[in-house]
Amino acid sequence: MKEKNKKKAEQSETKIDVGTIALLGNPNVGKTSVFNLLTGMKQYVANWPGVTVEKRVGKMEKENMAFKVVDLPGTYTLGANSLDEKITRDYLIEEAPEIVVVIADAVNLERSLYLLFQVLEMRGDVILAINSIDEAKKENIFIDPEELQQHLGIPVFLMSAYTGEGVEDFIKGIFKYNIGSSHVHHMFSKELENKITELSSIFRNKEELKDYDSRWLSIKVLEGDEDICKLTGINLKRNFSSEISQLRYEHIKYILKESYKKPGKEKWGMNMATDHVFTHKYLGLAIFFSFMYLVFEITFTFGEPFALMIEEGLGAFGTFIDGLINIEWLANVLSEGIVGGVGAVLVFVPNIFILFLIMGILEESGYLPRAAFVVDKAMYTLKLSGRSFMSLLLGFGCNVTSIMSTRSISEPQERIVTAIVSPFISCSARLPVYIMIAGVFFGARAGIVIFSIYLFSIFITAVSSIFINKLLFKGKPAPMIMELPRYRTPKISSLIQYTWNRGKHFLKKAGSIILIASIVIWFLSYFPVPGNIAESFAAKIGHFLEPIFAPIGFTWEMVTSLIFGVAAKEVIVSTLSTLTLSAQTGVSAAAELMKSGLTQFGALAFLMFVLLYVPCLPTLIVLKNETGKWRYLLLSIVYSFSLAYVVALIISLAGRLFV
């Protein structure tokens, strides 16, 4: 309560907006943790203009001042070769934030400074925050911030987002900073510096280039940067990029000579030992598959008791409402339509949160890039890379996030193929359907059945990516340039943030799409003859389409649920519950289906159909946005539907042969 009052008091005061801070840094330097530290819970997610890469924006306040904080994508350079680099560079030029904070890694200062110097070539008002000094201390690395500050000419702070050390001084430093300084470092050879001066004088007089720093433009032209060459209209015959980067590193070495000391020999530490096991020739693959199996086993078994609790609670709540209201249709829409429909999906909240928690542990600990490394060769044969493997892996949570994460894949071709095949990765929204059906039909073997569905999902994704690549492109597979970050013990607070940010998405869907879908489904199944579901609109739609699915043996209830399932896959569960009247009889919809004669093979055919058929609406929308073309969307719909139909048909035919 006290906190709430405090917040209200804060809001009532008017803060003076003092500008924007952009956070910049290499991937894996803990930029996101620093962002969380600065902004606390005052953050939101938006999109970068024109693209769907997540843009995280927050607010940082002190006394009566407020800074807007923008978290830029992690990059190694400010070239324009990948989308992340392009976004970062365009933002720095076009939005011209008041202050740029470069987050560096204390354990690996050299490479962080390479990025810093590229920023300094571009603009002034830069602050250097050296993160992870707790780890640096453990490795006996010596850093002299004053010496660094003198050489660089910008404020330097040592801090650790993990332990909180130095954070206060860093924040104070930002608020104290006086805007309006720039520091030019003449680090290049005489020959190059002369060329830079020469080019600069040309650029300085051009009206259309007055928004840019002329020295920066010159360096970029010498580096042969395509965009800048086009912008300035100057194309040099020789490309100096190798020389320029070498000189930057030489300058960095010179600066670090006095201010940064790292013990020479690297020890056989915990990090190397762990890597030796996790990326081992034989153990590596075994560990990878065991981890994947464990993820789903834990998700399924640990979530169950919580799911049961929610289920019972909601059941009681529904009966309570039913008894409370006298108007029959209103009581019905509330207890069966809304509580029944939304409730049937809410039951899976524990499973989904556990799944995201485990994914969070794998990601934050640094295992995911290792997994990508271990399986890259296999992805290579699919014309993809370990990088797209990471995107696909996210698809186990949600296909929408998976497709959105393909944005940082630098090869357009690989990006499109990954986006089109990623809906075949079984997302968490499909899990409720599996759990409901498999739980009843396969009893104790439900875990292994669900695991095999996931394996099958991986198999189909693999086959499809080869097929789609053959169909659309005949090019070479993408490169695999990736850093293996140090292992870290995940921090509880960041795990909670990770799980909550992603789980929230599922809860939001339950409150919007699924709520609306539940009411629509209730309406279609309640009218025109109140209460008689067999005569309802839904039944009519189901019956109308049943002949198409007759060869597979789906009943009209299943067909109807599949139609509604296109809105969101979880809706299949709530639709089945409504249509089979399971809310009234108190048994699950799957048990009702079993009573009506669905066999184990029929159930499996249905599960496979749910896995493969048309992606849900949000996924389709993102797919269109990301690939930019309607034909890719159409391809996805036609291909996935035919595939689902064929697979389900084969299973049910096999069932008829065996039984």
Place this chain on the structure above:
Amino acid sequence: MLCPLSELPAGAKGKIIKIDLPDRFSERLYGLGFVPGEQVEVVRKAPLGDPTVYRIKGTEITLRDSQASEIYVKSDITNLSVAHRGEYIVDSLSGGYRFRENVNRMGIRPGSRIRVLLSHVNKKFIETNKGKFWLPFGKSKKIFVRESSYERKK
């Protein structure tokens, strides 16, 4: 001697001489620390043989053989398949038991001296203390050698 980075065995070190990749890759590599003059170490190969982890400037970076083969390094250790004519000392063998048995019979084992007499793209003609042999590409690729003028710094 100059050889592609992809030809170095795990554990070997080399100094980068030049990078022959298109701009969009090389820029990225510069940002990661792969610049001429820098020392790079081969850490380990992936379970399926490709990609490989390299250590540069204290961080570990994975590269596929198709990229690493365009990065040229100077190293005292190289793969026999890219060795020119001259005298070498066998450093290590990467094949299985049967492969090792097989080449041991030709007098090729860690520490032994060999001389490359003829160097073709797909095969080598070598002389050992057991005689002269033709070595096909597949076999020579599994043998790592260092120039005999270099002595191991240990």
